[in-house]
Amino acid sequence: MVHMRRILFSISTLLFFATAIYAQDIGAIAEIDRIRIAEVYRIGEKLQDRLWPGWSTAPFSMLFVTDENEFLIRHPKPSDEFKSIGYDELLRSEIFVRPRKFPKSFLATFPAFGHGPVIVIGKAENTTDKTSTRWVFVALHEHFHQLQYSRPTYYTDANALGLGDGDTTGMWQINFPFPYKGAEVASKFRELSTVLLTAFESEPNERELSLKEFLAKRQAFASMLSAKDYKYASFQLWQEGIARYTQYRMAELAARRLRPSKRFKRLTDYTSYDAEAKRILGMTTDEMHALDLTTWERTVFYPFGAIEGLLLDKVDPKWREKYFSDKFALEKFYGDWTTSH
DSSP states (O other): OHHHHHHHHHHHHHHHHHHHHHHHHHOOOOHHHHHHHHHHHHHHHHHHHHHSTTGGGSOOOEEEEOSSEEEEESOSSOOTTOEEEEEETTTTEEEEEEEOOSOTTOEEEEEOSSSSEEEEEEOGGGSSOOSHHHHHHHHHHHHHHHHHHHSTTHHHHHHHTOOSTTOOSSTHHHHOOOOTTOHHHHHHHHHHHHHHHHHHHSOHHHHHHHHHHHHHHHHHHHHHSOHHHHHHHHHHIIIIIHHHHHHHHHHHHHHHHOOOOHHHHTSTTOOOHHHHHHHHHHHHHHHHHHOOHHHHGGGGHHHHHHHHHHHHHHHOTTGGGGTTTSTTOGGGGGTTHHHHO
């Protein structure tokens, strides 16, 4: 019995050192990145259901892209091209790695490797959000896409919009030929953006009038578009706009309800959750002043939809309860305002 224990101990020791050597050869996730990723998971797990009930049922897997490798985290069944480098206690996941295939600045969420949507994200230093706190809430923005895409009828309902024109890959969501360059469309969208921002920033005693003006101009803008173009704009506002809204709301919620971990707070580029919430809101309102459909194209829907979500918070704080049942059109959530005011 003692002899067998020694054999098993020797085997396990050899396996440990073999795994360690292998991990050293192919690289490992840098400590600063482990801390950032852990903060994403910590904030998400503690707060996600407070903002969107049921968010915790969505996948939370991540493909973390570095200069040389890609690390798959919290994925239920990695393909054979990934090799395990062991269990990471901080990330609470077995980590799998393969040589880098995606651009190191990549930032997207989509079904990858089976088993639901995966966040594919580069290091903070390689993406457009180059500091730790910004990167964390960008990752949570992408995690919200995991919630959207993992709802049971999302793909069926999105395809039923009829916007793909035969495309079954989903690339129509990016490549749809919306009339961005149309001078009249761009001019009316610019006017609509100004009126939306006014409605959002109005005092409670002025909101009824500004909201009525916004909804009237919103309907007028819809009327000048073809049915397909309007469906596409509505889809993008629902999807990307509310993802930006969620990015802000999670930062604001974290500022009120959660302290950063000690590891995260010690990072040299750390900024507070509160500062990040204010930065996102300030950035979004600044973008609303500068929106230009002809040059920004699809990205106009991010700040516009975010501000519309924040306006809906003031009009009907329960609108999020209907978000997944009445998909792809934020105008559905104004209730009686669209008919009786």
